[in-house]
Amino acid sequence: MRTLQVKLIETSYSIVVGRGLVEKLDRFLKRLGPARKVLVVTERRAASLHLARLEKGLRKGKVSYQVFFLQGGEGAKSAAELSRIYAALARNRFERRDILIAFGGGGVGDVAGFAAATYLRGLPLLQIGTTLLAQVDSSIGGKTGINLPEGKNLVGAFYQPSLVLSDVTLLKTLPRRELTASLAEVIKVGVIRDRELFQYVEKNLDSILAADLTALEHIVFSSARIKAGVVERDEKETRGERMILNYGHTFGHAFEAAQDYRGLRHGEAVALGMAAAARLSRNRGWLRPADEMRQNRLLERAGLPTHWNRLAFKEDRVIRHMLLDKKIKGGKLRFVLPTALGRVRIADDVTLSEVKKTLRELGGKQVP
Amino acid sequence: MRTLQVKLIETSYSIVVGRGLVEKLDRFLKRLGPARKVLVVTERRAASLHLARLEKGLRKGKVSYQVFFLQGGEGAKSAAELSRIYAALARNRFERRDILIAFGGGGVGDVAGFAAATYLRGLPLLQIGTTLLAQVDSSIGGKTGINLPEGKNLVGAFYQPSLVLSDVTLLKTLPRRELTASLAEVIKVGVIRDRELFQYVEKNLDSILAADLTALEHIVFSSARIKAGVVERDEKETRGERMILNYGHTFGHAFEAAQDYRGLRHGEAVALGMAAAARLSRNRGWLRPADEMRQNRLLERAGLPTHWNRLAFKEDRVIRHMLLDKKIKGGKLRFVLPTALGRVRIADDVTLSEVKKTLRELGGKQVP
Numbered sequence: 001m002r003t004l005q006v007k008l009i010e011t012s013y014s015i016v017v018g019r020g021l022v023e024k025l026d027r028f029l030k031r032l033g034p035a036r037k038v039l040v041v042t043e044r045r046a047a048s049l050h051l052a053r054l055e056k057g058l059r060k061g062k063v064s065y066q067v068f069f070l071q072g073g074e075g076a077k078s079a080a081e082l083s084r085i086y087a088a089l090a091r092n093r094f095e096r097r098d099i100l101i102a103f104g105g106g107g108v109g110d111v112a113g114f115a116a117a118t119y120l121r122g123l124p125l126l127q128i129g130t131t132l133l134a135q136v137d138s139s140i141g142g143k144t145g146i147n148l149p150e151g152k153n154l155v156g157a158f159y160q161p162s163l164v165l166s167d168v169t170l171l172k173t174l175p176r177r178e179l180t181a182s183l184a185e186v187i188k189v190g191v192i193r194d195r196e197l198f199q200y201v202e203k204n205l206d207s208i209l210a211a212d213l214t215a216l217e218h219i220v221f222s223s224a225r226i227k228a229g230v231v232e233r234d235e236k237e238t239r240g241e242r243m244i245l246n247y248g249h250t251f252g253h254a255f256e257a258a259q260d261y262r263g264l265r266h267g268e269a270v271a272l273g274m275a276a277a278a279r280l281s282r283n284r285g286w287l288r289p290a291d292e293m294r295q296n297r298l299l300e301r302a303g304l305p306t307h308w309n310r311l312a313f314k315e316d317r318v319i320r321h322m323l324l325d326k327k328i329k330g331g332k333l334r335f336v337l338p339t340a341l342g343r344v345r346i347a348d349d350v351t352l353s354e355v356k357k358t359l360r361e362l363g364g365k366q367v368p
Numbered sequence: 369m370r371t372l373q374v375k376l377i378e379t380s381y382s383i384v385v386g387r388g389l390v391e392k393l394d395r396f397l398k399r400l401g402p403a404r405k406v407l408v409v410t411e412r413r414a415a416s417l418h419l420a421r422l423e424k425g426l427r428k429g430k431v432s433y434q435v436f437f438l439q440g441g442e443g444a445k446s447a448a449e450l451s452r453i454y455a456a457l458a459r460n461r462f463e464r465r466d467i468l469i470a471f472g473g474g475g476v477g478d479v480a481g482f483a484a485a486t487y488l489r490g491l492p493l494l495q496i497g498t499t500l501l502a503q504v505d506s507s508i509g510g511k512t513g514i515n516l517p518e519g520k521n522l523v524g525a526f527y528q529p530s531l532v533l534s535d536v537t538l539l540k541t542l543p544r545r546e547l548t549a550s551l552a553e554v555i556k557v558g559v560i561r562d563r564e565l566f567q568y569v570e571k572n573l574d575s576i577l578a579a580d581l582t583a584l585e586h587i588v589f590s591s592a593r594i595k596a597g598v599v600e601r602d603e604k605e606t607r608g609e610r611m612i613l614n615y616g617h618t619f620g621h622a623f624e625a626a627q628d629y630r631g632l633r634h635g636e637a638v639a640l641g642m643a644a645a646a647r648l649s650r651n652r653g654w655l656r657p658a659d660e661m662r663q664n665r666l667l668e669r670a671g672l673p674t675h676w677n678r679l680a681f682k683e684d685r686v687i688r689h690m691l692l693d694k695k696i697k698g699g700k701l702r703f704v705l706p707t708a709l710g711r712v713r714i715a716d717d718v719t720l721s722e723v724k725k726t727l728r729e730l731g732g733k734q735v736p
Binding site: 009010079083086087089090091093117118119120121122143145148149150151154155156157158236237323324 | 487511526
């Protein structure tokens with residue numbers, strides 16, 4: 001068990017990475033203060049695989065708890081599901097010290113986190129990610145939110161959890177495609193800030209894909225440490241630093257949106273986005289072709305896409321969604337571009353024609 | 369024109385109190401950064417009285433603006449109206465630097481403020497209260513939120529405005545009942561923390577009720593100063609200090625809720641709540657009867673209720689709503705109780721039987 005401390009201006013919290021943490025939930029709940037009630041927000045699949053283990057930990061504690069089931073996937077991040085959580089909290093007369101546990105993947109953490117951020121103007125929030133993506137990325141850093149019909153993540157709040165538990169034994173049951181999709185975020189962390197992590201994934205890819213617990217602990221802890229550091233320096237994305245975490249995401253979100261969030265998983269879209277951003281950077285002469293290739297080769301070995309079928313995206317749909325993205329500043333597009341493995345810079349003068357050129361260049365081959 | 373600075377941990381902002389501020393809006397907008405778009409959230413009545421003046425100021429600026437009309441009153445503080453604001457922001461492709469102006473009474477400020485808090489995880493917010501209540505209380509301090517069917521203000525966020533403009537000339541057109549209702553919050557500030565303000569209202573009540581601008585400037589500035597100081601010391605209601613602003617509100621909210629938010633105005637409910645809290649305090653031997661009477665006499669002179677018809681509230685409904693209130697801690701009721709004019713303390717050991725006794729004692733006379 002390894003613990004990281006995230007120190008922020010108004011608060012601080014721990015990220016605990018280890019094995020068998022959920023069965024010891026009672027001990028962790030005690031740290032969060034004198035709660036009397038817990039609402040576990042989860043979805044059917046995570047629950048069917050892991051809820052029994054979580055309940056074992058809950059029953060040992062001195063709290064009453066209820067389990068709330070979201071509709072799975074991105075559909076859960078809707079105003080309608082959010083309202084259902086609020087109603088459950090009101091029905092159970094939650095007070096400000098009572099705890100909300102987000103138990104699931106990134107979508108569950110986002111909507112449950114936003115509910116915790118806004119119900120009674122803030123309940124203690126415990127993030128327990130059941131996917132690699134949640135453990136390495138979304139459960140850390142306090143971004144919470146929901147989608148609107150008009151776009152993804154348009155509504156949300158920065159709201160820090162009181163505690164993050166990343167129990168890597170939960171990842172044992174992950175389907176291969178999901179492990180793979182989440183690896184995109186790990187490789188992303190390597191490319192933006194941690195060359196050693198990148199190399200670790202290169203060397204240990206087989207162990208990771210076989211859900212070897214030692215390898216998983218290493219990549220979860222390393223990714224969490226990098227992300228926590230970035231968040232400490234720029235909690236609310238006001239100083240530019242946090243933006244580097246969006247590497248691959250400006251393209252990635254647009255790809256997801258252009259498919260109405262169907263088809264591509266988030267991590268797959270991010271992988272495509274990383275390939276696109278690397279190409280854009282290479283076209284500017286900022287990134288050596290060898291580094292672009294090395295990034296893409298690792299993504300591909302992990303089973304992630306770096307090219308797409310010309311028919312898979314309509315260019316104008318991708319562009320339109322990009323223009324609705326939060327990362328626009330004054331109409332100019334802003335991108336995080338790699339300059340080496342482990343180093344990125346921010347360009348906020350990217351033109352539409354650079355974007356279009358990139359889209360055309362990466363559309364040549366089939367998606368794996 | 370007088371300016372107050374509210375200094376918080378992560379941010380700070382100005383409260384400007386004066387005359388003819390809205391016509392100079394262009395100058396104030398410039399202070400808020402490089403916005404290109406403004407959404408004015410307002411409701412029909414405030415708009416019919418004052419929008420032309422605000423638009424005069426807006427047209428002088430270099431921003432494009434749109435006006436969004438909420439349904440008036442507490443009905444505006446709903447998830448449905450909030451969704452309509454989000455849709456307007458998305459439709460107009462608002463970016464993070466674009467500005468939302470809340471232009472209206474407390475309800476408008478609450479829902480528009482919550483939209484600003486959560487759209488793209490936070491847009492710059494300009495609060496321009498058009499009622500005395502908004503100017504002395506709700507536009508300051510960053511409490512934003514909406515009501516749920518299950519209870520008032522159950523969902524919200526602490527989100528500080530970037531600027532508060534309190535133009536007292538907007539108050540000239542206020543109906544008497546509304547001026548009066550808002551005075552409850554001014555008198556509240558006097559009772560909790562500012563004996564001089566209490567005495568000022570006692571001496572200048574006629575000028576205030578005649579909407580004399582000098583008198584209004586004085587009470588708006590004094591109330592804002594006290595509230596800003598409390599908020600500075602306890603921005604997110606975690607240290608107890610901010611709770612003193614809730615004087616009269618635990619009872620008050622329950623009265624409003626017991627009437628389904630119809631009938632009583634917020635300020636009237638607060639006046640009743642102050643009378644109830646003062647009585648509870650007196651019954652504990654904490655407040656001299658002379659001070660209770662002096663408070664109530666001023667409330668009554670201002671046209672505010674301090675007693676109610678026995679038929680007006682069902683005791684069990686009031687109690688039920690109180691138990692759903694955010695200010696419960698561990699099932700015990702928590703109240704802000706006055707110990708003198710200008711001084712309060714917090715009691716978190718109030719029993720249901722004390723509450724019931726108080727309710728019975730104050731139910732003896734007619735509401736004025």
